[in-house]
Amino acid sequence: MRLYSYWRSSAAYRVRIALNLKGLPFEYVAVDLARRDGTKHDAYADVNPQGLVPTLVDDGTAIGQSLAILEYLDERHPDPPLLPDDPLRRARARQLALVVAADLHPLGNLRVLRYLEREFVATEADKRDWHHHWLGLGLEAAERIADAQGPYALGASLTLADLCIVPQLYNARRYGFPLERYPRLRRIDAACATLPAFAGALPERQPDAPCAGE
Amino acid sequence: MRLYSYWRSSAAYRVRIALNLKGLPFEYVAVDLARRDGTKHDAYADVNPQGLVPTLVDDGTAIGQSLAILEYLDERHPDPPLLPDDPLRRARARQLALVVAADLHPLGNLRVLRYLEREFVATEADKRDWHHHWLGLGLEAAERIADAQGPYALGASLTLADLCIVPQLYNARRYGFPLERYPRLRRIDAACATLPAFAGALPERQPDAPCAGE
Numbered sequence: 001m002r003l004y005s006y007w008r009s010s011a012a013y014r015v016r017i018a019l020n021l022k023g024l025p026f027e028y029v030a031v032d033l034a035r036r037d038g039t040k041h042d043a044y045a046d047v048n049p050q051g052l053v054p055t056l057v058d059d060g061t062a063i064g065q066s067l068a069i070l071e072y073l074d075e076r077h078p079d080p081p082l083l084p085d086d087p088l089r090r091a092r093a094r095q096l097a098l099v100v101a102a103d104l105h106p107l108g109n110l111r112v113l114r115y116l117e118r119e120f121v122a123t124e125a126d127k128r129d130w131h132h133h134w135l136g137l138g139l140e141a142a143e144r145i146a147d148a149q150g151p152y153a154l155g156a157s158l159t160l161a162d163l164c165i166v167p168q169l170y171n172a173r174r175y176g177f178p179l180e181r182y183p184r185l186r187r188i189d190a191a192c193a194t195l196p197a198f199a200g201a202l203p204e205r206q207p208d209a210p211c212a213g214e
Numbered sequence: 215m216r217l218y219s220y221w222r223s224s225a226a227y228r229v230r231i232a233l234n235l236k237g238l239p240f241e242y243v244a245v246d247l248a249r250r251d252g253t254k255h256d257a258y259a260d261v262n263p264q265g266l267v268p269t270l271v272d273d274g275t276a277i278g279q280s281l282a283i284l285e286y287l288d289e290r291h292p293d294p295p296l297l298p299d300d301p302l303r304r305a306r307a308r309q310l311a312l313v314v315a316a317d318l319h320p321l322g323n324l325r326v327l328r329y330l331e332r333e334f335v336a337t338e339a340d341k342r343d344w345h346h347h348w349l350g351l352g353l354e355a356a357e358r359i360a361d362a363q364g365p366y367a368l369g370a371s372l373t374l375a376d377l378c379i380v381p382q383l384y385n386a387r388r389y390g391f392p393l394e395r396y397p398r399l400r401r402i403d404a405a406c407a408t409l410p411a412f413a414g415a416l417p418e419r420q421p422d423a424p425c426a427g428e
Contacts, residue, residue, distance in 0.1 A: 049354070049355040049358040050317065050351070050355040052317070061302050061306075063302070063306070063309055065308065065312040065313065067281075067316070068305050068308035068312055071304070072301055072302070072305040072308075075301045075304065076301050087286055087289045087290050088273065088277070090285070090286070090289065091275075091282050091283070091285065092275075092277070092282075094279065094281065094282035094285055094286075095277055095279040095282040098279040098315075098316070099279065102281070102312070102316040103264065103266070106316055106320050106321060107321065107326065112321065115344070116334070119340070119344070120330070120336065120340070126333070126334070130329070137264070140263070141263040141264040145263055
C-alpha cells in the first residue's frame with residue numbers, strides 16, 4: 001500500500017494512525033500541500049481529483065477521503081476493529097467522526113484560509129478568529145457526544161472517532177485554541193498518546209516534517 | 215422512527231431519500247434552521263448537540279450526521295443496499311459521498327454564510343462567489359470520480375453517493391450555479407429524478423416548505 005500524505009494534514013494523520021493500529025506496512029509519499037495551489041491541475045490530480053491528501057493506493061486503486069479510507073481498511077483488515085458491533089453504537093462513532101471530519105476540519109483547511117485571505121483580505125487575527133469559531137462549535141459538540149467514562153470516545157474500545165479527535169486537538173493546539181472546556185476530549189487524547197500507533201503517526205515524526213533544527 | 219428535518223437542508227434531503235428507498239415510514243419533525251441562531255442552546259440541542267439537521271431517532275436513540283444515518287439505515291435495513299459489495303467499490307462510493315458531504319456542503323451552509331456576512335461584511339455577491347468557488351471545485355472532483363457509463367454514480371446500482379449528489383445539484387441550481395460542465399452529474403440527477411423515492415424527498419414537497427402561493 002502507498003499513502004500520499006502531508007505531515008501537517010489532520011486528515012492524513014487519521015489514516016496514519018489506522019495503518020499503524022492494524023500493523024499494515026505502507027510506502028509514505030509526501031505531497032507538499034503548503035507549496036501547492038489547491039486549484040491547479042498537476043500530476044497528483046490524477047491520483048486524487050480533489051488534489052487533497054490523504055490518498056491510499058491499494059491493489060492499484062487510489063482512494064481519497066480519509067473516512068472512506070478508514071472504513072476500507074476496517075473492512076479489509078478487521079483486526080483491531082475501528083467500529084463497535086452494535087449498529088447504534090457504530091452510528092454514534094461515525095457521527096462523532098463526522099462532527100470533526102465534515103463540519104469542523106474542512107472549514108479550517110489551508111485552501112479555505114487562503115480564500116479568506118485573498119478574497120476578504122483576512123488578517124492573521126481574522127483567520128485565527130474564524131478558525132477558533134469553528135473549533136469552538138465543533139469541539140463543544142464532540143465533547144457532549146463523547147462517552148463520559150472513557151477512556152476512549154465511545155468507551156472502552158478505540159473507534160474511528162478517536163482517530164479524528166486526536167489530530168483535531170493537535171490542530172487546535174497549533175492554532176493556540178484553549179482546550180480547558182473539553183475534559184472528555186483531553187482524556188481521549190491522553191489515553192491515545194500512550195499508544196505507539198498514535199505516537200508513530202505524529203506530524204513531527206513524518207519523513208516530510210522539517211528537521212527539529214529548522 | 216422520527217426525522218428532524220428542514221425542507222431546504224441538503225443533508226436532511228439525503229436521509230429522506232434513503233428512508234423512501236427503503237420503504238421506512240417516519241414521523242417528520244420540522245426544525246426551522248433559517249430562523250435559528252446556530253450557536254444558541256435550545257431544546258433541539260438536547261436532540262442534536264450541533265443544532266444541525268438531520269437527526270434520526272430510532273429505538274429512542276438520536277443520531278446526527280447524515281452519512282452516519284445513511285450507514286445506520288443500510289446496516290439495519292439492507293434492502294435495497296446503499297453500498298456495493300466489493301470493498302474497493304464501497305470505498306469509491308464513500309469517497310464520492312464525502313467529496314460532497316465533507317468538503318463541499320459544509321462550506322456553503324447557512325451558518326458559514328452568516329459568519330461571512332457578520333465578520334467579513336460579505337455582500338450577496340461575495341457570498342455567491344464563495345459558494346460558487348466551492349461548488350466548482352467540489353463538483354469538478356465529483357464529475358471526475360463518477361462512473362462514465364452510469365446511469366448512477368457508481369454504475370448500474372444506486373449508492374449513497376447518488377443520495378449526496380442529487381441534493382447538492384438542487385442546491386447548486388438554487389444558487390444559480392451553471393451545471394453544463396458536469397454531464398455525468400446531470401445524467402445521475404436525471405436518472406434519479408425518475409424514481410419516486412427521490413421525487414418524494416424534494417424540498418418543496420416537505421410539510422414545512424412554504425405553500426406554492428407564498
